[in-house]
Amino acid sequence: MTIPIPAEDPRHVPNRAVIDPSAITENTRAMGTLLEEQTALMAVVKADGYGHGMLTAARAAIEGGATWLGVAHPASALALARAGLDAQILTWLFEPHTAKIVLPEVLGSGVDVSVGSPEMLALVSEAAREADRRARVHLKIDTGMGRNGVLPWQIRELGAAMREDDFIQVAGAWTHLTSADDPEDPATDQQVELFDSACAALAEEVGPIPLRHIANSAATLTRPDLHRDLVRVGIALYGYPPVPAEVPLRPAMTLTSRLALVKEVGEGHSIGYGRIRSTDRPTRLGLVPIGYADGLHRTGSDQVDLVVRTESGDHRAPQVGRISMDQIVIDLGPDSDARAGDQVFVFGDAGGDPNGPGAATAEDWAKAAGTISYEVLTSVSGRVTREVR
Ligand SMILES: Cc1ncc(COP(=O)(O)O)c(C=O)c1O
Structure with a gap:
């Protein structure tokens, strides 16, 4: 139980968010039944496990079969790494001021990091040197979200830079879907087409890409063809599928x-x-x-x-x-x-x-x-x- 500020004792507070970790475990297991054996499941536990408590959610999801944990912020990744959980961790959102401080520690803890721009690659490379450890990088490709991620025309340049950097190891390539919660929307297929051609270009620069990942909860539920090597499942683990789900899911x-x-x-x-x-x-x-x-x-x-x-x-x-x-x-x-x-x-x-x-x-x-x-x-x-x- 975490005690919120300013209450000193949880008995002083009438309002409770009661978390049922067994719901997260069972939801993870249910989502896992949708996957082929070679596809891994990443539990997205950012934003304090979607409000459920990051470590509570992470432990429950691992119990349900998750082998990856995903968080936006490196600080969260570090907290996960320090908890000594049996899962690979990926973090994907940082800026130079804090990255200079936190990334060497994050990389030193064996966490994978996402790179979404040439500047982010430079930060990761510098941090890897400081940590004296090769960074495992997932290249984020902007196929239409317009947020984090390199544009398809930058792939070769980034690929070459990663290939030539002894402190960078390409661990994966990934993208994020804008509209997977609307299975009728053609945007998903357009994004996937862009992603696949970007991956082909990347592979020409760096060789085989160990992990490709695209799917969030909605795509995991509706698009088995997009499961690829890893699915990144968030909201469904907490019991709220964004599209009708044929597997049993319950609120946690x-x-x-x-x-x-x-x-x-x-x-x-x-x-x-x-x-x-x-x-x-x-x-x-x-x-x-x-x-x-x-x-x-x-x-x-x-x-x-x-x-x-x-x-x-x-x-x-x-x-x-x-x-x-x-x-x-x-x-x-x-x-x-x-x-x-x-x-x-x-x-x-x-x-x-x-x-x-x-x-x-x-x-x-x-x-x-x-x-x-x-x-x-x-x-x-x-x-x-x-x-x-
Ligand atoms: C990059 C990324 N992947 C996966 C997810 C999980 O999405 P969902 O909660 O819809 O499964 C999120 C959450 O927004 C995300 O930001």
């Missing part, structure tokens, strides 16, 4: 709080900033001490049903009115037996009665807020206690 995070107070109000009682909602009948309102500073998206106000666990069982209760910084209100209904202290499920797996109402999902919140489950999961703030069960 459950966000809970507790009622701070319950009160009876009459018809026409306004709720929250801007009075976007008033009661349409006499009812009981429940105050929940969780808000946008805990990670709820304000744009998702007044749309999602929560579940409250009272003495009589689990009951659905719509969140009403605007989400505030620290609090939300739910409409418990006129006959509710809910009391202050009762547990509230914001999203995830409420467990309990299989015929009960069932908690909302991060996807429900994402839809309400006009965003994606990735953002909902990674928005759960440091003020919320993480509890691993």
Whole structure:
């Protein structure tokens, strides 16, 4: 359990992100069943394991068969390396100021690094000299994302530079898809065509490329032809496939709080900033001490049903009115037996009665807020206690 600042003791905090590592393990195993034997699975555990805790997620994914771990930042890669996990690590996003300090350590720890520009190659080469260790480099190719990555016309120049550098070893070539969550979008095939021809040019400069990788969760689920040597799976491991999945996946995070107070109000009682909602009948309102500073998206106000666990069982209760910084209100209904202290499920797996109402999902919140489950999961703030069960 990590204790968030400023709480000194997790018992002081009503809001919990309960993480179920067995869900991550089973989701990893399920995604692994889609792969041919020669294809490895990288668990993408960047952004603190999509909000689930990086080391918790990494260990759970390795247990489920992941042999690679992927993170954006070298600092995260270093933390993974120091944990002594049984997996190869790849990190792909750095800038000169911090890279000069962190990359020698990262390379010294045996972490693979991605290079997406001639300048990044120079940084890696310099760091490898300092670490006195050959850097294992994955060349990132920009086939349409327009972010990190070398352009196809730069491949030969970069390839030659890598070939001639004794401190660089080409470990792989890779690209990232812009639109894999829309299987109808022709952009994916266009990107793959560019990638394949860039790899052919690269191979002419540096010889055989040991690892080629393209697929994220969506492409892993929908495009077996793009699995190649390695798939980089993130969101599906946390239970939120971005496309319909035929393998079983379940959410690994459950966000809970507790009622701070319950009160009876009459018809026409306004709720929250801007009075976007008033009661349409006499009812009981429940105050929940969780808000946008805990990670709820304000744009998702007044749309999602929560579940409250009272003495009589689990009951659905719509969140009403605007989400505030620290609090939300739910409409418990006129006959509710809910009391202050009762547990509230914001999203995830409420467990309990299989015929009960069932908690909302991060996807429900994402839809309400006009965003994606990735953002909902990674928005759960440091003020919320993480509890691993
Ligand atoms: C480079 C890279 N590869 C793979 C992934 C995993 O994507 P997903 O979470 O959609 O599986 C990400 C996440 O955004 C990424 O940045």
